[in-house]
Amino acid sequence: MTRSAIQSRSAWPAIAARTALALLGGYAFTYAFTAALARLLPLDPVDAVTAASLLSFVVYLVFMLWVFAAASLRRVLVGVGLTVPLAAIGFWPQLMEVLR
């Protein structure tokens, strides 16, 4: 976000978009990331779940900061879009179940 964009009145839609993307998009991304990480970690399920879940707050935090720091809204949208492949990895067995 540039200085002029922050200060002018027309900046509100951009601010609202980034806030929504940071809060909701960020949570969706973190949710999918945590599921995928727990699936991929070469640990016992209990340990993988604990490690991935504890790490999720850091992921969410970094993602939210990045949403506000990113140069363009398009990049942010691409980032949020990563939710889909991550969710597919995380919920692979459930996905197969549904498709079958």
Next chain:
Amino acid sequence: MKGSLTQSMSWLHTWCGLLLGWMLFAIFLTGTLAVFDKEINWWMQPELTDQALSPAAAANVAQRWLAERHPGETNWNISLPTARAPDLAVSVGERRRGGGGSGVIHLDPLSGEKIEPRETIGGNFFFHFHYTLHLPRTLGVWAVGFAAMAMLVALISGIIIHKKIFKEFFTFRPAKGQRSWLDAHNASAVLLLPFHLMITYTGLAIFFLLYMPAAVNALYDGDRQAYFRDGQSGQAAEQAPRGEGRASKAVSAPAAPLRPLSEIVSQAEAHYGQGMIGSLAVSNPGRANAQVTARPVLGNRIELTKGEGMLFDGVSGKLIQAPEPSRTSQLTQRVLAGLHFAQFGGYPMRWLYFICGLISCAMIGTGLVLYAVKQRKQAKANLHFLRVVESLNVAVVAGLLLACITLLWGNRLLPAELAARQDWELRLFFGVWALSWLHGWLRKPLSAWREQLMAAALLAISLPVLDLWSAQGTLDVMRLSLLASVASMGLLLGWTVWKVPTVIAARNARSARLGRPAAGASS
């Protein structure tokens, strides 16, 4: 790019900090007070007296009482007196957590007579408010979690915009208006940065599966119980499905005398440490299949394991099941939770957490004030919004302090036998808080600050007088220490409020002599 990163982070820091800062201040202040929740409970029930009875002896008193009056019950629950709580309480029937429920009966640990301490929300109120904001539990936990994420965002964005982090650590320019507020904000933030980060992150880690159930949903199809079962070793998992079928067995089992509970307390103390047993749960007392679970108080170590205990055979007194150590990953989470709860390390650690918590409150408070001070100087500031901010600042910082100290006063002034007394205490607390906002809205900000803080300081300083005047119980060491702490904090607050205007006046006089206007009206 560098410049715009600083700018966007600065914007984020300001708005995140301002909009969630009010909530965060309330969370941090009540959390700081909750460090001494049990001590405040103790003070708020003057009918309870410290008999300095050992937990083992108290267990026998409770056992005698229960055996006389409730020999046929399937479950007895006994909450034992500890170093932080003089209370011996019993209840029967389905298992309850701790005291506070309506079926809980308080006993005098020496005579075994039933006593009726006043109903009070006690220090527990601060603890519950700290993580639920007095909202319905789930909603409140989510709201506090949201605020905690905002705190992390504000902290990290604050670090990013902070260029000369080390140099400014040593900088404090008092009585310079905005500059001083900024220095105070920076110093309190940087000085305890590890604490701020630790306490916020560990707060989130307590409810980690509630906030982020993704991994459990993916690997266990959302079955949290299956996850916890998996975390136990084979032996414990076999015995895990207890509870069901116990009641039906109770009918058939022949009568058999229950061991003296003091023996079981002593055995459990050998494992957990002297004075570390907080409660006993007896199932099928007086039957051959009687079992006793001894649960420790929190705080015999950093790891926080709620609900763990040692299971004993009630007739032979043999140990049936000892708690097993947590596996590494879960130990990590439990240590994180324990770091937040601050139950380890005794009173030195409690005081350390308390002081660190106060500094966190100071950081949030100075940040809130800094926004108002900055805006007031800007020509094109939105005056209406500024007014809202300033009145909320007064209400949340000064008004909450005032409401907390009024709660202590109300505890002594409300009649002890008042019906629904806890509700009246709540009404008093929230009523004073609402009035403080009204007062902050009607008065000029500076006067509102000064009057409310002074009122809070005076109430704190005079609390010992009130307690002596209305003393019902004995003034034991615990109550005297609480009074001394509250009064000295009141003195400190009063001195600050007294001192600040004179310092400002001196500065204004000095700058007037030099023929230039004072930089920045102070708040």
